[in-house]
Amino acid sequence: MTAVEIVAYYSTGEPMSDCQVQVFAPDDRSAPWRTGQCDAQGNYRFTPDLSKRGRWTVRVESPGHSNFIDILI
Template identity: 35%
Template sequence: MKRRIFSFGWTVLLTVLSGLSLPSTLWAHGVGYRVLESTDRAVVVECYYSDGKPMSYAETLVFGPKDSDIEYQNGRTDRHGRFAFFPDINGTWRIETGDGMGHKVEGTAEVRAAEAGKKEAVSVAKGGTAEKPPVTLGAFLGVSLIFNLCCAILLMRRKQ
């Protein structure tokens, strides 16, 4: 009788261990943002997780339209996941928010000058996005699932 190098139990154990070795950010759920309407010059951004919970007290960085690498403002969101800043020039402002546990959202707010005769209000283009897992990750997980199911079927047939 041949000695089996790997039994079904070892195969399952190796599969689980290889799955745990993936970076923790791959297991994170999605995040999103939306620019809220404002009646003054403030731009208010709300950040949230894909399940609707706010990204409370997450670190936020704001970058201006002219020097996109130079930080304009930093801070944290409030308990409702909101962050406000006062832009000093028109253009596309970039906002990055991360909770320090692998969840990060990057967004933009398009700030345009107020119409003549109106208050200091700015027009902000509404936007929002939800972070989606990369297509390559989904393909890898799908192929891995099919491969593991085929291995399990082959091992069960061998036992019979």
């Protein structure tokens, strides 16, 4: 199994504690494939479906802040 771990930080360097996470698979950009929450250190880990190759998008969000990262799998 291949796991992906992201670490979310604010621009100040402080971790995005308990922020909301949405993971979008390459085959459906309109609905999250998985949702979750970062831990107190801003960490989030998921295991993608390796049969869905392409660009996965992870979006993190807290009140007034959001960001995303694209990951090629």
